[in-house]
Amino acid sequence: MSTEPTTPTPDAGSAxxxxxxxxxxxxxxxxxxLSVLAFGDVGENLVYYWSPSELHEAGPEAVGASIRLGGLVxxxxxxxxxxxxxxxxxxxxxxxxxxxRTTAVPPAMxxxxxxxxxxxxxxxxxxxxxxxxxxxxxxxxxxxYAEDQRxxxxxxxxxxxxx
Amino acid sequence: MTTxxxxxxxxxxxxxxxxxxxALIAGVYLxxxxxxxxxxxxxxxxxxxVHVPLQxxxxxxxxxxxxxxxASLWKRxxxxxxxxxxxxxxxxxxxxxxxxxxxxWAKPTWGVYWAWDPRLTFTFVMWLTFxxxxxxxxxxxxxxxxxxxxxxxxxxxxxxxxxxYSVNWWRSIHQMQSSPETVHTTMILPLRINAIALxxxxxxxxxxxxxxxxxxxxxxxxxxxPRILTAG
Numbered sequence: 025m026s027t028e029p030t031t032p033t034p035d036a037g038s039a040x041x042x043x044x045x046x047x048x049x050x051x052x053x054x055x056x057x058l059s060v061l062a063f064g065d066v067g068e069n070l071v072y073y074w075s076p077s078e079l080h081e082a083g084p085e086a087v088g089a090s091i092r093l094g095g096l097v098x099x100x101x102x103x104x105x106x107x108x109x110x111x112x113x114x115x116x117x118x119x120x121x122x123x124x125r126t127t128a129v130p131p132a133m134x135x136x137x138x139x140x141x142x143x144x145x146x147x148x149x150x151x152x153x154x155x156x157x158x159x160x161x162x163x164x165x166x167x168x169y170a171e172d173q174r175x176x177x178x179x180x181x182x183x184x185x186x187x
Numbered sequence: 188m189t190t191x192x193x194x195x196x197x198x199x200x201x202x203x204x205x206x207x208x209x210a211l212i213a214g215v216y217l218x219x220x221x222x223x224x225x226x227x228x229x230x231x232x233x234x235x236x237v238h239v240p241l242q243x244x245x246x247x248x249x250x251x252x253x254x255x256x257x258a259s260l261w262k263r264x265x266x267x268x269x270x271x272x273x274x275x276x277x278x279x280x281x282x283x284x285x286x287x288x289x290x291x292w293a294k295p296t297w298g299v300y301w302a303w304d305p306r307l308t309f310t311f312v313m314w315l316t317f318x319x320x321x322x323x324x325x326x327x328x329x330x331x332x333x334x335x336x337x338x339x340x341x342x343x344x345x346x347x348x349x350x351x352y353s354v355n356w357w358r359s360i361h362q363m364q365s366s367p368e369t370v371h372t373t374m375i376l377p378l379r380i381n382a383i384a385l386x387x388x389x390x391x392x393x394x395x396x397x398x399x400x401x402x403x404x405x406x407x408x409x410x411x412x413p414r415i416l417t418a419g
Contacts, residue, residue, distance in 0.1 A: 046334050047260045050341035054253070057345045072304045072358040094358065131298035133227060141302075141360050158297045163365040165232060165374050167223035184358040 073141050075117040075185045079152075086146045093122060093152055094141045094160065096179055102136055115140060115152075118180045123150065128157040139183050200394035207387030214380035222374050234292045235374075240382040241285035242310075244389050246347055248278030249313055252320075253344025256337035268333040269400030271340060272324070273393035275317050281389070282314045297360060305353040306361035313346035 073094035079086055095115030103112040111130060114121045124142060134140070139162065144154030162182035164174065174182075218236035225232035252274045259267040289307075290300050301307065320339040327335045354363045367375055 043260050043263065043334050046338040047257065047341075050256070050260075050338040053342045054345045057342075061349070070305060070357050072360065128298075131295060132229075133296050134298075135227075138227075156299070158299050158302060158360055160360050161227070161296055161362055163362045163369045165228075165235070165365060165370045166226050167371045167373070168226040182363065184363065187356060187358050 075183070076115055076120045076122040077117055077185075079122055079146065080120050087148050088145055090143070091146060091152075092141060092143050093124075093154075094139065094183055094185075095122065096139055096183065097134070097136050099136045115142070117183065117185055118176065122146075122152050124152045124154060126154045126157050128155050130157050131159050133159040133161055137179060139179070198394070198398070200391045203387045203394070204391030207384045207389075207391060210380055210384035210387065214377050214384050217377035217380065222377050223371065228296060231292070231295050234288055236377050236381050238285060238288040238292055239378060240385045241281050241288060243382050244385045245278050245281035245285050246350060247386070248274050248281065248389065248393075249317060250344055250347035252278065252317070252340040253347070256340030256344070259337040260334060260341075263333070265333075265404050266397055266401055268336065269397035269404075270393060271336060272400055273396030275320055275336075275340060276396060277389050277392045279314065279317050279321065281385075282310070282317075286310065286314060302360045304359040304361055305357040306350065306359045309346060309350045309353050313343070313350055316343040316346060319343075 073092040074082075076093070076095050079091065079093055093115065095117050098114040098116045098121060101112075101114035105111070110125060110127055112123070112125050113136075114123050116122075124144075126142070126144070134157070139160035141158045141160050142152065142154040143156040143158075144152055146152050160183070162174070162179065214236065218233055222233070222236075224230055252271060255267065255271045255274055259271050293302075294300050317340075320336060320343055323339050324332055324336045353359065354361055370378070
């Protein structure tokens, strides 16, 4: 690149002052956006799903509302109905549990001990009904013969309840 | 012009392209045939070797666009502007493929094609924003094209760190970042090879795109001036 052409004809748009102003404005917008994120309460208000404990804390207010609930499928809690259409299980965050009932078809990844995120409503009797069941797999990728199963603590950590 | 000048020279970036493509073939082979299946996900996890390199490089393009944009405003060089367009366009193409591969992977693993969780939402917004930057560039008058593209890129690039850290800062359906400790050793190598290979291909594409941009400018500069109709 021997000729090194500069951007064409210096007028309004490419005058050094306009460019400096643009740079300043763009930099300012970036700084503003980042500081809002850093010092604002965005992190506090942005919760994709509730833990079973948070759902219980909300108490009767949670009943009937559209709620996203996340947790681990408790070992030994999965119960398929005889007609094969409904599925019942318990989700846990290690401290409290919620009984869940769904007619959704679970993905192949669904099993005991895996993280799930459910969209549905809390009933008065404390059962959570959902038609949208999502599996949240953790960040482990292992070969079938790998023996290092994650501990319960690590699995609960993967649900990001402290985030 | 002599014939030596008119004949196309072998550009340096072709070496990046060739090396990248060769490495990509090796990485895909290792990923599809050598790496073990995943214990819970089975074969479907192999889309990892496509999805993750795409997203890493797209993110790198979009993050880099902020710096290239700043350099373009600072130095006002045509080749920096050409590079900026290259970085944005390559980023948009990679992100489009990255989003699609994610959608394909999400259905069998999560059970849904899409969820508006922080990671997916920020990624979608970032993709949309850079499409907007390209649209802005198309609409801008010629003398404003370079500075506006640059300024818009700087603002748009703020999304890149948000996308990167979103899975650590907020609860999401998307998994948290994996690390060499959470990934089986034989799965790491093809992933790294593909990521680096795609990066080399990106360098190739961006350099090619910058050259196209420069060639267009030069063609415009040397073209006979359009007849100007003046009233009166």
